[in-house]
Amino acid sequence: MTEAKRNEAKRNETELPEAPVTATMTMAPAGGRCKRAGCAAPLPPQESGRARQFCSDECRRRHYNALRGGAAAVPPPAADGAGAALARLSQLLAEASRLTAQAAGQVADAAPERVAAQAADAEAARRRAEARAAVAEARAAEAAESASAAWEAADAAEDARAEAASLALAAGEQARELQARAAGLAGQLEAALQRAADAEAARDDAARGRDTAAGAARQAAAALDAARDQHARETAAVQAACQDRADATRALADAAAGRAERAEAALDAERAERRTLTDRLTAAAPGRARPQRAAAGSGT
Numbered sequence: 001m002t003e004a005k006r007n008e009a010k011r012n013e014t015e016l017p018e019a020p021v022t023a024t025m026t027m028a029p030a031g032g033r034c035k036r037a038g039c040a041a042p043l044p045p046q047e048s049g050r051a052r053q054f055c056s057d058e059c060r061r062r063h064y065n066a067l068r069g070g071a072a073a074v075p076p077p078a079a080d081g082a083g084a085a086l087a088r089l090s091q092l093l094a095e096a097s098r099l100t101a102q103a104a105g106q107v108a109d110a111a112p113e114r115v116a117a118q119a120a121d122a123e124a125a126r127r128r129a130e131a132r133a134a135v136a137e138a139r140a141a142e143a144a145e146s147a148s149a150a151w152e153a154a155d156a157a158e159d160a161r162a163e164a165a166s167l168a169l170a171a172g173e174q175a176r177e178l179q180a181r182a183a184g185l186a187g188q189l190e191a192a193l194q195r196a197a198d199a200e201a202a203r204d205d206a207a208r209g210r211d212t213a214a215g216a217a218r219q220a221a222a223a224l225d226a227a228r229d230q231h232a233r234e235t236a237a238v239q240a241a242c243q244d245r246a247d248a249t250r251a252l253a254d255a256a257a258g259r260a261e262r263a264e265a266a267l268d269a270e271r272a273e274r275r276t277l278t279d280r281l282t283a284a285a286p287g288r289a290r291p292q293r294a295a296a297g298s299g300t
Helices: 003-015 057-069 082-105 112-284 289-299
Strands: none
Touching (some): 082 112
16 A cells, blocks of 8 residues: 555545545455446556555545535444444533533522522533543544554555565576476486496496506516517527627637647748758859849749
8 A cells, every 4th residue: 555545544634534444444355356336447457566456546535525525424333432422422421511501500499509509510511521531532543543443454464475475486487497497406406327337348448448458558567578588598698609700700819810820930940940941052153143143032
């Protein structure tokens, strides 16, 4: 409810204290029509807030003005509340007026003491009536404040309901969004589980390949060790053969050197022997020495 509606309701309650509060809180007519008598216009659409009861502000003002104009025809109030106190006050005031009139009429033929007593009784009744009127007014003000508080509470409840409805809509949207996210996460989870299964299968295959490779590596290591041993044996045999060949070569070289030394010694001996023969021949035939030396020189 807007501020104008709350002010209008407060004015109605203040101006019509004897009318029941429920007179201004009737339900909206069914079918979406205006509440004012004689107006069948449809209610305008409204998205949120308190449901509308009148087609326009003019119809609302005319409806409440009609209620204020017909306040005299309101049926008697209930036995309790501010209306009952005001009705009782009216009766007491009427009775006080009647007693005052009677006292004024009896002044001429009554004793002064009796007149004074009746006047005192009338004055006391008037004062009691005024006191009761003050109490009734206080109760009426209390009732007006209670009604105003009730209207404010109703407005707060309506605002809370609208806010709760908006929150419910937001929660529904959030729930649908979360549901969509959950569906997406479920798909991602299934894909992740499938990838995990594939990875586990690949891991098993890799483990089998690793075991096979490890066996092959062990076999290759054993073959390498055997090849190394064979190579070592062959290398030792080749080294032994090379050593034998080197020894044989050195022996042959030593033998060849010995033969060369012996041949050189023989050649030196032969040369010495020829030189000796040449000297002898030269000494025996001096005349033929030059041709023989020439021949000997050419022979050497």
